[in-house]
Amino acid sequence: MTSVFRRLYFFLIALFLALPLIVVAGVSVNQKQTLAFPPEGFSASWYGEIFSNAEWRNALAASVTLALLSAMLAVAIALPLAWFLWRRVAPWANIFQLLGVAPFTLPPVITALGMLTFWATAGFYGQPWTAVVSHAIFFVTLPLVTLSLGFTSIDRSLVEAAATMGADESAIFRTVVLPLILPYIVSGYAFAFVLSLNEYIVAYMTVGFTMETLPIKIFNALRYGYTPTMASVTVLFVATAAVIFGLVARFGDLPKLLGAMASDEK
Amino acid sequence: MRREPPQNIGDYAPLLFPAAMLTVFFVVPFGTMIAVSFFQRQQGGFYMPAFVFDNYGRFLSAFFGGVLGFSLMLAIAVAICCVVLALPFTYLLTRTARSVQVIWLVALLSVLSLSEVIIGFAWSTLFSRTAGITNVLVALGFMGEAKALTPSFGAVLTGMVYQALPYTVLVLFPALVRLDPTLTEAARTLGASPIKAFFTVVVPALRNTITATLIMVFIFALGSYLLPQLLGRPQHWTLSVLITDQAIYQSNMPFAAAMAVFLVLVTLGLVALTVIAGRRGEAA
Numbered sequence: 056m057t058s059v060f061r062r063l064y065f066f067l068i069a070l071f072l073a074l075p076l077i078v079v080a081g082v083s084v085n086q087k088q089t090l091a092f093p094p095e096g097f098s099a100s101w102y103g104e105i106f107s108n109a110e111w112r113n114a115l116a117a118s119v120t121l122a123l124l125s126a127m128l129a130v131a132i133a134l135p136l137a138w139f140l141w142r143r144v145a146p147w148a149n150i151f152q153l154l155g156v157a158p159f160t161l162p163p164v165i166t167a168l169g170m171l172t173f174w175a176t177a178g179f180y181g182q183p184w185t186a187v188v189s190h191a192i193f194f195v196t197l198p199l200v201t202l203s204l205g206f207t208s209i210d211r212s213l214v215e216a217a218a219t220m221g222a223d224e225s226a227i228f229r230t231v232v233l234p235l236i237l238p239y240i241v242s243g244y245a246f247a248f249v250l251s252l253n254e255y256i257v258a259y260m261t262v263g264f265t266m267e268t269l270p271i272k273i274f275n276a277l278r279y280g281y282t283p284t285m286a287s288v289t290v291l292f293v294a295t296a297a298v299i300f301g302l303v304a305r306f307g308d309l310p311k312l313l314g315a316m317a318s319d320e321k
Numbered sequence: 322m323r324r325e326p327p328q329n330i331g332d333y334a335p336l337l338f339p340a341a342m343l344t345v346f347f348v349v350p351f352g353t354m355i356a357v358s359f360f361q362r363q364q365g366g367f368y369m370p371a372f373v374f375d376n377y378g379r380f381l382s383a384f385f386g387g388v389l390g391f392s393l394m395l396a397i398a399v400a401i402c403c404v405v406l407a408l409p410f411t412y413l414l415t416r417t418a419r420s421v422q423v424i425w426l427v428a429l430l431s432v433l434s435l436s437e438v439i440i441g442f443a444w445s446t447l448f449s450r451t452a453g454i455t456n457v458l459v460a461l462g463f464m465g466e467a468k469a470l471t472p473s474f475g476a477v478l479t480g481m482v483y484q485a486l487p488y489t490v491l492v493l494f495p496a497l498v499r500l501d502p503t504l505t506e507a508a509r510t511l512g513a514s515p516i517k518a519f520f521t522v523v524v525p526a527l528r529n530t531i532t533a534t535l536i537m538v539f540i541f542a543l544g545s546y547l548l549p550q551l552l553g554r555p556q557h558w559t560l561s562v563l564i565t566d567q568a569i570y571q572s573n574m575p576f577a578a579a580m581a582v583f584l585v586l587v588t589l590g591l592v593a594l595t596v597i598a599g600r601r602g603e604a605a
Contacts, residue, residue, distance in 0.1 A: 061413045068410050068486075072432050074454075075443035075483070082452055092452035136339035144326045148336060154343040161588055162544030164561045165354075166347075168568055168581045172357045173350030175574075192346045253436035256546055260568065270436040277442055277551065286446070289439045296431040304423045313426060314495040 076293055083286035090281050101287040111284055114272035117183075118252055121268060125190035126198075126247035130240060132191065133198035138232070141206035152199070159196035166193050167260040174261055181265040189261045190251045197250065198243030201312060205239025242303045242312060249296050358578035368575050376579035392543065392559035399481045399542035400535045406482070407489040408531065412523060414490070415497045426491075433487035441551030444480045445471050448552070477553040481545050489538050496530040529598050536595045540588050560584055 078092050086096025105111045136151055158166045170189045174180045209232065217227045255270040263271060269288060276285050303309060327333055361371035379385060414425055446452050448470035455467040470476055504526060508518035524531070546561040558566070560580060568577035 061417075064410060064413065068406070069428075071483070072428065072486070075440070075447045078447045078452060078454075079443045082446055090446060090449070090452050092446070092456065132339045132342045135335035139335045139339075142324065143332065144324045151336070151340050151343055154347055155339075158347055160540070160592065162540070162546075162561055162584055164544060164546045164564050165581045165585055165588075166350075168564060168577060169347075169350035169354040171568060172353045172574060172578060173346075176353050176357075188346055192342065195343070249434045253434050253439070255436050255438050256565065260565075263569075270438045273436075273442060274438045274547075277438070277445075285442055289443060292435065292439060293431055296434045297427060300427045300430045300434075304427050309423055309426050310419070310494075310498070313491055314498055 076290075079286045079289045083283055083290050085283050088282060090283060090286070101283040102291070104282075104284045105288055105291065108284070110267070111269075111272065111288070114267045114269045115288075117266055118269040121183075121186055121190060121258070122248045122251040124187045125194065125251045126244050128187060128191035129195045129247045130198045130244050132195050133202050133243065134236075134240065137199060137202035137206055138228075140203065141209075152203070155195050155199040158193050163193070163254075163256050167257045170257060171260040181262055183262055183266050186258050186262040186266065186268075189257050190254060191247075193254070193257050194247040194250055197246040198240070201239045201243035201246065202236065204312065205236045209235050238307050242307050245299050245303050249299050252295070253292065354578045355582055357574055358582045360575045360578075362573055362575045376575045377583075379576060379579075380583065388558065388560060388563055391557070392561070395477070395481070395549070395557075395559060396539045396542040398478060399485055400538040402478070402482045403485045403489040403538050404493075404531060404535055407486060407493055408524075408527075409519065411490050411493040411497050412519065415494065415500070416502075426494075429487040429490055432483075433491065435484075437484065437545065437547040438551075440480060440484050441548050444476065444483065444548075445551055448476050448479075471552050472554045472557070474553065474557055477549050477557050480548040480552045481542055484545065484548065485538050485541050488541055489534060492534050492537055493530065496527060500526065532598045533595045536591050536598070540591055543584070543588065 081092045081094050082090050083101050084097050084099065085091055085094045085101070086098045089095065105115060133155065136155065139145070140148060140152060166189075170185075170192075171180075174182075174185045174189075179185050213231055213235075214227055217231050222230065253270060255268075255274065258266075258268045259271055259274075262268075267275070269292070273285050273288060276282060300309075303312070356370075357368065358376055359372050359374070360368045361373055361375070362368050380389075414422060447454055450467050450469040453467065453470065455464055455470065458464040459467050500523065504522050505515075505518045508522045509515070513521065543559070544561055545559065546565050549557045549559050550562050561584070564577050564580045564584070567573045567580065
């Protein structure tokens with residue numbers, strides 16, 4: 056009885072999560088420029104539109120560039136911090152751990168508004184690189200949490216053995232710590248990348264009037280004229296996220312990663 | 322290798338870059354925002370340094386009170402819906418095979434990472450007259466003709482539950498994984514049905530986790546800035562929407578900043594509550 060109930064409950068939750076995406080996928084293959092469901096005719100041209108239409112292509116390029124760079128910067132901030140907190144006893148340095156988790160815990164509009172007032176005051180408002188820095192700070196939580204978890208899983212006796220054999224600090228980091236922490240760097244990067252790709256409000260408030268990322272472009276299309284391209288981009292986004300998280304699961308321990316993430320967040 | 326205190330100034334070097342970045346690009350912007358909340362607004366969207374409480378004074382209006390009340394009510398409704406739906410689901414999920422768990426986790430993360438823009442677009446399509454769910458009901462003969470279900474309160478609530486449900490599951494997941502399976506086994510041995518065991522053993526054992534999760538989902542829902550705008554009418558706008566609206570379209574930065582500061586205070590108060598609830602949970 057339990058297993059019947061469980062199947063039914065799982066099915067209903069899956070249906071709820073998938074339903075809007077099924078409709079969007081249906082809309083994305085309409086033959087004409089209508090948002091009809093079930094689709095009228097079949098055409099994959101709206102997927103081609105993402106790449107052939109200059110506006111959508113530019114938005115895609117802007118989003119991917121932003122996500123690649125900001126995730127890199129987020130990891131560059133999180134890695135030395137997590138390493139320091141693992142290597143040293145310095146309780147006051149935990150304040151930076153807290154600062155790293157704060158932007159993600161607070162409602163996003165707050166980080167966005169803080170960034171907007173800051174860049175406007177500093178006189179850099181609207182420059183593309185400000186979005187990279189803003190996203191890196193906003194998403195630094197993700198690599199920070201995965202890396203902190205990764206460091207706690209390193210056996211300290213390995214490091215001690217390397218030190219006994221005469222390796223200095225930098226050799227230990229390169230030959231022992233880095234290889235062990237690498238999977239956590241990759242998953243931290245992947246989380247930050249996917250979320251940055253989807254992020255709207257921080258990007259909108261920092262560079263919304265000078266640069267169009269994909270979420271901004273979709274939002275503008277929502278207000279000024281629907282097109283099935285919005286649907287095909289959505290499908291592309293869902294597929295990208297599923298592939299990236301699938302890879303993280305394939306090469307890492309996803310349940311463990313999530314088990315620690317949520318308990319860290321509390 | 323033992324953890325040791327930094328011996329000399331050079332040992333602090335790794336901290337330099339992260340500390341500088343977080344200070345300059347998070348602490349300073351935060352401070353800027355607080356400062357701006359006391360500034361004087363001028364005509365044409367500009368503002369000048371001042372120290373006035375006018376922006377906070379506007380909170381005392383009936384309109385603001387209404388928006389605040391609605392935001393809190395909506396976030397509470399979302400939190401309750403999500404926890405009620407997610408708790409049995411997550412419990413069952415932790416008792417399935419690992420491979421099944423991984424597939425679900427990948428799916429949940431994919432939905433969780435979706436932009437609010439995309440969730441709003443997807444649900445507005447699903448609730449629309451031309452492409453919506455009512456067409457299916459018409460085809461099945463349950464309804465006379467297709468109609469639009471958005472904008473409405475139900476649409477806003479559905480969209481926000483959709484957005485927050487994966488988050489709720491992922492917050493509950495670690496606590497439920499750690500839940501001692503012998504607890505339910507004991508209950509079952511003593512003759513309780515699975516459903517009875519769930520309500521009389523699992524739920525009470527997780528009382529503090531549930532409280533903490535409710536608060537976390539509440540904060541998450543409070544941050545929703547687009548769904549009320551895309552799926553609702555202006556009377557369904559929340560504080561987050563209002564902040565965006567004041568900052569971008571009304572160009573009233575000081576008022577937007579004052580509302581943001583207020584939202585931070587509400588959030589921090591709730592985080593403190595979560596921590597206290599968590600401490601009590603550890604003590605128990």
